[in-house]
Amino acid sequence: MNRSWIVSLVLTIFILGAGVAGSLYFMHTVPDKLAAEAVLDEPTEDGKGEEKVPKTKDIIFQSQKKVVQIKLDDGTIGSGFLYNKKGDIITNAHVVANHKKVTVITVDSKKLTGNVIGTSPDTDVAVVRVPGLKGKDPLPLQTEEKAELLDQVLALGSPLGLQNTVTSGEVSGLNRSFNLKPFKYENVYQISAPISPGNSGGPLIEEKTGEVIGINSAKLGKENIGFSIPIVEVLSLVKNWSETPMKSLPQFPELASGTSDQPEASSPAEEATYLVQYFYTSINQGDFVTAYSLIGSEWQSTKSYEEFRAGYNNTLSVSIDNIIADPKDDHVEVTAFITAEETKQGEVNTKKYKVKYPVGNENNQMKILLGKGEALN
CATH class of the missing domain: 2.40.10.10 (Trypsin-like serine proteases)
Incomplete structure (x- = not known):
């Protein structure tokens, strides 16, 4: 009995000692290891942990979606950009002078009605509210510092x-x-x-x-x-109009004849060419949602979004070598010669195609109605 009791006591002491030793090891050693591993998540001196600066082409692509063309019934053409989620567009006062309503054309050729809610009689700035753009993400604004030379x-x-x-x-x-x-x-x-x-x-x-x-x-x-x-310089002014739209807009007799910006309106052929170019720009940016939105309902009825996107699974990039627009009675036929970089079994191949797109209006919006292509090599 005494011998058995001694053995039990020794084992108990051994187990307790092992537990204490293990606890001490965990308390003193493991936190050090965790701290050492956590360093990997911290920014490094060479900047690898810092946020990447967006490329110029990415900035342009994202910005274009929020820039609009403004057309007036007197032929005036100007530009504007979305600056808040109320659907408010900033533009110049001389673009919308003497008008309460304007036509706003988005990057995907959608025509919307805009209401002029603010115009300065002194500073060349105005705000147009476009209900059809409400809820859309605006362009970011530099609200504090001014630009410097050579920016x-x-x-x-x-x-x-x-x-x-x-x-x-x-x-x-x-x-x-x-x-x-x-x-x-x-x-x-x-x-x-x-x-x-x-x-x-x-x-x-x-x-x-x-x-x-x-x-x-x-x-x-x-x-x-x-x-x-x-x-x-004008942000407080335009924000005030957005909060409290003007009930009466100032008149500009000097601009009554529409002598402000009056470039010739782009032709249907030019607009169709631009739409096809924007279609491929969207593809190259991986924005298949925008690309799919540019095609007509008949084409969409035969190809779901998932099928449309899957068709570009092996496409790395597409460049337009030449593009020709041929106006017809009710549409414009756009022929594009393109070069595509594609992957096949892990290898990158370059292929050339000839594609034809009838482009026309659908529900007051220009669309790529159908598409047909053939490989040239």
């Missing part, structure tokens, strides 16, 4: 009626002031990004951040010098 910028808009044209340049001057009756331009940016009639009201975007820094508003003669109103 790289992008000017988006519809120069000469060519929707969503993008030009690049830099801020080449600051604090420029001048008068173009009836408006006063004070402390505006001078930019080297080319702009033309139709660009007015479009956004000036900071290339690195994708934020709107200005409203493209004027051009100096035939020279490649443009001017953009800093968004920080």
Whole structure:
């Protein structure tokens, strides 16, 4: 009995000692290991843990969705951009002068009605409310700091009626002031990004951040010098209109004849060409939802979204080598010669295709009605 009791006591002490030792090991060693492993989740000195800066082409693609063309019944064409989720568009006052309602055309060729809810008699800025855009994500705005000299910028808009044209340049001057009756331009940016009639009201975007820094508003003669109103200078004004729309809009006798931006409207052939180009831009960006929305109901009835997307599973990129638009009585036939990079069994192959698209209006919106293609190699 004494011997058995001694053995039990020894075993008990051994087990207790092992438990204490294990606890001490866990308390002193494991936390150190966990801390060491957690370091892997922290940003490294070379910036690998930092958020990636978006590429310029990605900024352009995302921004284009929120830039619109504005058309008036007197032939005036301008641009604007969505700045809040109420469906409010910022543009220039001279674009919508003497009008209460305008036609707004989105990047996917949808025509919507806009109501002018604010116009300044002095500063060349206005706000148009578009109920059809309510709830859509707006462009981000630079609300605190102003731009600096040589900042790289992008000017988006519809120069000469060519929707969503993008030009690049830099801020080449600051604090420029001048008068173009009836408006006063004070402390505006001078930019080297080319702009033309139709660009007015479009956004000036900071290339690195994708934020709107200005409203493209004027051009100096035939020279490649443009001017953009800093968004920080007018933000309180446009926000006030959004909160409390004007009951009576100011009139501009100087602009009564529609002598503001009056580029020739783009032809159906140009609009159809642009739509097909935007279709492939969406494909290249992996935005199949937008690409699918550009095709007509008849085509969609024969191909579901899942089938449409699956058709590009092996496509890495598509480039348009040549594009021809042939106007018909009720549509435009667009023929595109494209080069596609495709994967097959792990290898990348380049193939060329000839595709034909009849493009026409469907429910007041231009659509790619059908598609037919053939391989050329």
